[in-house]
Amino acid sequence: MEIRRVEAVPLRRELDERFANAQKWISSREYCLVRVETADGAVGWGECWGPIAGTRETIDDRVAPLLRGRDAQAVESVHEDLVFDLRSAYHSTVPAGLVSGVDLALWDLRGKATGGSVATLLGGARRESVPAYATGHFWPPIEEFADLEAAVVSEAESHVDAGFDALKLKIGTERHFGWGPDADVALVRAVREAVGDDVALMADANHAYDLPAARRVADGLAELDVRFFEEPLPPERVGAYARLNRESGVPIAGGECWAFAPEFRRVVNAGAIDVLQPDVTSAGGLTSARRAAEFADAAGVATYPHVFGSAVALAASLQLLATLPGSPRLEFDRTPNPIREELAVDPIRNEGTTVPVPDGPGLGVEIDPETLERFRVE
Numbered sequence: 001m002e003i004r005r006v007e008a009v010p011l012r013r014e015l016d017e018r019f020a021n022a023q024k025w026i027s028s029r030e031y032c033l034v035r036v037e038t039a040d041g042a043v044g045w046g047e048c049w050g051p052i053a054g055t056r057e058t059i060d061d062r063v064a065p066l067l068r069g070r071d072a073q074a075v076e077s078v079h080e081d082l083v084f085d086l087r088s089a090y091h092s093t094v095p096a097g098l099v100s101g102v103d104l105a106l107w108d109l110r111g112k113a114t115g116g117s118v119a120t121l122l123g124g125a126r127r128e129s130v131p132a133y134a135t136g137h138f139w140p141p142i143e144e145f146a147d148l149e150a151a152v153v154s155e156a157e158s159h160v161d162a163g164f165d166a167l168k169l170k171i172g173t174e175r176h177f178g179w180g181p182d183a184d185v186a187l188v189r190a191v192r193e194a195v196g197d198d199v200a201l202m203a204d205a206n207h208a209y210d211l212p213a214a215r216r217v218a219d220g221l222a223e224l225d226v227r228f229f230e231e232p233l234p235p236e237r238v239g240a241y242a243r244l245n246r247e248s249g250v251p252i253a254g255g256e257c258w259a260f261a262p263e264f265r266r267v268v269n270a271g272a273i274d275v276l277q278p279d280v281t282s283a284g285g286l287t288s289a290r291r292a293a294e295f296a297d298a299a300g301v302a303t304y305p306h307v308f309g310s311a312v313a314l315a316a317s318l319q320l321l322a323t324l325p326g327s328p329r330l331e332f333d334r335t336p337n338p339i340r341e342e343l344a345v346d347p348i349r350n351e352g353t354t355v356p357v358p359d360g361p362g363l364g365v366e367i368d369p370e371t372l373e374r375f376r377v378e
């Protein structure tokens with residue numbers, strides 16, 4: 001399977017209404033897909049986390065010539081050579097999203113070459129469908145806390161009506177709205193009171209707090225039986241994560257901003273988290289996410305991959321989730337997004353609170369060429 005062509009395929013859509021988390025306002029969704037074609041005409045797809053700008057150019061100018069002529073089945077050695085080359089180019093950082101996109105496309109090709117799913121290549125599926133939790137609950141542009149509370153509660157109820165029994169809420173309102181930790185806990189309490197005790201709740205702060213504020217929020221979340229408290233702190237503060245995780249009555253989660261096996265190993269060994277959340281589009285692909293999940297499991301830490309991408313990211317995450325030990329849950333992005341919903345010929349949908357693992361060859365996602373052209377940007 002000689003690689004003949006590597007191409008960046010950037011997609012973008014402006015949202016009808018912008019929404020926020022603790023870090024930023026989101027007014028468009030964009031994805032840089034990677035298309036890898038072999039000399040025998042097989043095509044693999046991957047997806048890179050992050051802005052199109054820079055990723056597209058690096059794939060076309062630097063990665064494509066490096067990979068041309070390589071064996072597409074040698075996924076892990078291509079991955080390592082790519083990391084080595086990009087480190088020599090950038091020194092202080094390796095663009096992990098870009099490595100991830102290539103890695104996913106090669107796993108897709110490897111699966112297609114065998115006719116089996118990537119889950120089979122990763123050791124075999126333990127489950128045909130994965131329990132999911134609904135992610136969303138971003139914040140609309142409003143001014144009053146009561147309006148935010150009403151919008152989030154209404155959205156939570158809509159996911160429960162759609163069959164979900166687990167929801168993840170966004171907290172960390174201070175940067176955009178000037179409210180603080182107590183308002184954040186009040187927001188979670190309002191949802192708890194609306195949906196009842198049988199719905200599992202999780203909360204994601206997207207790095208909103210320092211350690212004292214995170215402790216205060218953790219105490220409030222523990223009282224509301226929140227299953228995990230995601231990214232309470234900036235990801236580089238691994239020691240503070242470990243202190244919080246030791247002290248907190250609610251399990252601490254994180255991982256979407258960490259990449260590559262040595263970093264995952266460091267945070268797991270530090271006791272920074274009880275739930276690890278590598279994102280297959282930014283962690284270093286399935287190669288790194290799988291290694292991270294193995295360290296985590298050996299340390300008694302659960303892996304719930306972070307997912308906030310197109311249908312390619314969703315399919316790749318499901319392939320990993322199918323193989324993980326324990327009782328992992330899929331993060332199922334429920335924000336309106338036609339690129340995610342229409343990019344696959346057979347869209348990946350929830351059946352109540354579970355989502356079936358695609359069982360076609362490779363990642364199991366067939367790209368709809370019309371959708372691709374509709375959202376493709378130059």
Ligand SMILES: [Mg+2]
Binds near residue numbers: 306
């Ligand atoms: Mg998150």
